[in-house]
Amino acid sequence: MRTLAFYNLKGGVGKTAAAVNLAWCAARDGLATCLWDLDPxxxxxxxxxxxxxxxxxxxxLLKGKDTLASQSRPTELPGLDLIPADTTYRHLDRLFDDNDAPREVLAQxxxxxxxRYDLLVLDCPPSFSRLSENVFTLADAVAVPLIPTxxxxxxxSQVMEFLAQKRLAEGRLFPFFSMVDKRRGLHRQWLDAPPQDLPNLxxxxxxxxxxxEQMxxxxxxVTQFAAHSPAAAAYQALWEELRVHLDFN
Ligand SMILES: Nc1ncnc2c1ncn2[C@@H]1O[C@H](COP(=O)(O)OP(=O)(O)O)[C@@H](O)[C@H]1O
Ligand SMILES: [Mg+2]
Known part of the structure; x- marks a missing residue:
């Protein structure tokens, strides 16, 4: 099983939209996929x-070997299961800290x-926390939506520095531009010549x-209800790139 996380320190940048769309692209490719909604x-x-x-x-959830698996359930989309969000996820950080290896709890x-699954997709809340450290420890790829500003x-860059200091996932971060508005000069400019400090863009x-927005x-x-829209094509293209980074052939 490979794990693909969607993360950004900021909220409102398109993490959840991308997580849901790419999880469905993966399921349609025949991969048994589970999305874990980690955002309360x-x-x-x-x-x-x-x-x-x-x-x-x-x-x-953190106790017992198969407890997490028992919480996954099918969605209406064939091949895509969900472990739902829960308000008690607010306590996860504290619960991780009670553990001997507080960064590795999720991985275990x-x-x-x-x-059961070929791919686990994690939709993360916007924060720097024990939870995000756990995600960086576990994920094979961390996709980071960035509004071009x-x-x-x-x-x-701050996230990259933090990860380098902690020796976590730096090489596994994959930024991509999100909410791109071609009427804006900077957005157009960065599509042609992206800033240097975005490795793996x-x-x-x-x-x-x-x-x-209509999701x-x-x-x-979108890849379901507006399958022929440019946004659906964009999510499909993102998935095809990430699929290679995740070593699916
Ligand atoms: N590409 C996009 N174009 C227009 N609106 C978007 C786009 N991506 C996300 N949104 C909207 O912006 C808001 C935040 O998106 P969301 O995916 O929930 O971000 P995050 O998970 O990073 O907080 C939502 O209302 C969503 O519908
Ligand atoms: Mg979100």
């Missing part, structure tokens, strides 16, 4: 029409999922598009 706000769970939360509290926890690039980018009404991926 539960936007990914909403898009996948499951707002029931876990059957147990997060504390229980997801192991039993490998018997100097401040986003600066924030990305993916070639595909997600345009600013109202179909993405909330449809409760469905």
């Amino acid at each position: 706000q539960g936007a990914a769970s909403w898009y996948l029409r499951d707002t029931t939360g876990l059957d147990i509290k997060a504390k229980k 926890l997801v192991k039993p999922l490998a018997a 100097p401040l986003s690039v600066r924030a990305f 993916l070639g595909a980018y997600v345009p600013y598009a109202s179909v993405v 909330g009404q449809h409760q469905s991926p």
